[in-house]
Amino acid sequence: MVKRILVPLPSCHLHFFLDIVTELEYNYKTKKRKENIMELYLVVLAFVTGFGLPIVAIFASIAQGKSTVTALEAIGRQPEAAPRAQLALVIGLALIEALVIYTLLAFFLVLSKLPSVEDVLKLSETQAIAKAMAIPVAPAxxxxxxxxxxxxxxxxxxxxxxxxxxxxxxxxxxxxxxxxxxxxxxxxxxxxxxxxxxxxxxxxxxxxxxxxxxxxxxxxxxxxxxxxxxxx
Structure with missing residues (x-):
């Protein structure tokens, strides 16, 4: 009789990801509508956070599921190989966790280098003022x-x-x-x-x-x- 072994699946990165997405969505919804110059900036940011990160999470979940199924099938065929299968599963899940974490870190590192909405608007206003000042005023x-x-x-x-x-x-x-x-x-x-x-x-x-x-x-x-x- 094959002994069934339950292996817990790490899901901390999914909760972490959902918290990040929730925070980004909240910040986006609570910001007032800005000038047209900011629309492209917000669209790109929403696209990356709305599509890029979920794709990483989906691939990570699929990889975890495949690793678990493979390990359970190996244990079912060879019960004596259970310790080795469990070790391989733990190592595989750890690598997946590391990949997700590094992907998130890379994303937020790039995000931190982008100018804030306020900075972009301030720069736009400064440029507009400079252009206005450069236009000569005709005597009346x-x-x-x-x-x-x-x-x-x-x-x-x-x-x-x-x-x-x-x-x-x-x-x-x-x-x-x-x-x-x-x-x-x-x-x-x-x-x-x-x-x-x-x-x-x-x-x-x-x-x-x-x-x-x-x-x-x-x-x-x-x-x-x-x-x-x-x-x-």
Missing amino acids: KVLVETPSNTTLDANGTASTTLTVRVFDGNGNPLKGQVIAMTADNGTITSPAKDNRDGSYTTLYTASNQPGKVDVRATAINGVFGGVTLTLQ
């Missing part, structure tokens, strides 16, 4: 301030300093602009000097011809402002 308003003295002697040497201010569509000062200066007569320095605070200065020198002088400041996009001086 150019203002030439009226000097304290709008009347100059028409002697060819009298001069006055004019201040030009440039603003964007929200009324914020714009620096770094190229402001071209023109005058009906006399001389004026052009382009105006950038003071790096949204203001620009230029020097107008009167001519010897009396009359009205229109001074104009023009931004590169065509927006302009002006002031009228008098030479006498």
